[in-house]
Amino acid sequence: MAHTDRQPAVSFRDAKLVVGGRTLWEHLELDVLPGEFVAILGPNGTGKTSLLKALLGLLPLAGGSLTVAGREPTRGSSTVGYVPQQKIFDADLGLRGRDLVTMGVDGHRFGMPWPTRAARARVDEAIEAVGATAYANVPIGRLSGGEQQRLRIAQALISDPDVLLCDEPLTSLDLNHQEGVLDLIDRRRRASDTAILMVTHEINPILPMVDRILYLVSGNWATGTPEEVLTSERLTQLYGTPIDVLRVRGRVIVVGGGESPDKSHHCGPTEVIAS
Numbered sequence: 001m002a003h004t005d006r007q008p009a010v011s012f013r014d015a016k017l018v019v020g021g022r023t024l025w026e027h028l029e030l031d032v033l034p035g036e037f038v039a040i041l042g043p044n045g046t047g048k049t050s051l052l053k054a055l056l057g058l059l060p061l062a063g064g065s066l067t068v069a070g071r072e073p074t075r076g077s078s079t080v081g082y083v084p085q086q087k088i089f090d091a092d093l094g095l096r097g098r099d100l101v102t103m104g105v106d107g108h109r110f111g112m113p114w115p116t117r118a119a120r121a122r123v124d125e126a127i128e129a130v131g132a133t134a135y136a137n138v139p140i141g142r143l144s145g146g147e148q149q150r151l152r153i154a155q156a157l158i159s160d161p162d163v164l165l166c167d168e169p170l171t172s173l174d175l176n177h178q179e180g181v182l183d184l185i186d187r188r189r190r191a192s193d194t195a196i197l198m199v200t201h202e203i204n205p206i207l208p209m210v211d212r213i214l215y216l217v218s219g220n221w222a223t224g225t226p227e228e229v230l231t232s233e234r235l236t237q238l239y240g241t242p243i244d245v246l247r248v249r250g251r252v253i254v255v256g257g258g259e260s261p262d263k264s265h266h267c268g269p270t271e272v273i274a275s
Ligand SMILES: Nc1ncnc2c1ncn2[C@@H]1O[C@H](COP(=O)(O)OP(=O)(O)OP(=O)(O)O)[C@@H](O)[C@H]1O
Pocket: 019, 020, 024, 042, 043, 044, 045, 046, 047, 048, 049, 050, 051
């Protein structure tokens, strides 16, 4: 549960991001409080991953300001944990899950050749916390998608970050593994007040734990609770084309009409957001 009396974990003020000469979004105003869970939605190419990169200090803003735990984001900071989009590791890669997690110690994501005894103990703890002890010494490319994802989460959390960024962490996971991964993330934010920003094309699996949504569309954006943002009126306004939001047995289905935005989504032809 978010605490309103503390400084925001993340704060965008009149923020503008330009990538490759194109303005992805601008005038963005968003505070994310400690312990808050924010889902970032929108069609392909609207700048969701780029927003995470700005938070990681990898992309500078073209205007406005951005702070993470009160400071400008810097590359490699241990304040921010990052679970990147899933990439398949080569089965012949020598890297073990344990090595991957070790790279997360103190934000040194690109290697830590000689971990100290204390670092090794932290790695063991982080691996145990995600339930990955049994396969931590197996080459990571031989593990299932869900097992790999647990180890990525351990890597992202080992530096005890204030903010956890997740880029489509549920892609290619079955329902069981989706639930396992979400449970890990949700437990963490409850136990440590970690703010979560999760990019996703599938809102339904995370709907029960989402506090707010940031919805990006073609340079425009909307923020609010799921009930506020996921309405036909709000999304029609945002997309500039008729959109219907349906609620079916607790699931949200967004249906575009005419020049529908769903063409640019990963989902089926009529469902913009659905699991
Ligand atoms: N380094 C770069 N140079 C030029 N253009 C880039 C660069 N990185 C990203 N882009 C472009 O910026 C736009 C936003 O990319 P981004 O990955 O942030 O989108 P996204 O909303 O996360 O999309 P998706 O849902 O497909 O993952 C895209 O058009 C992309 O091609």
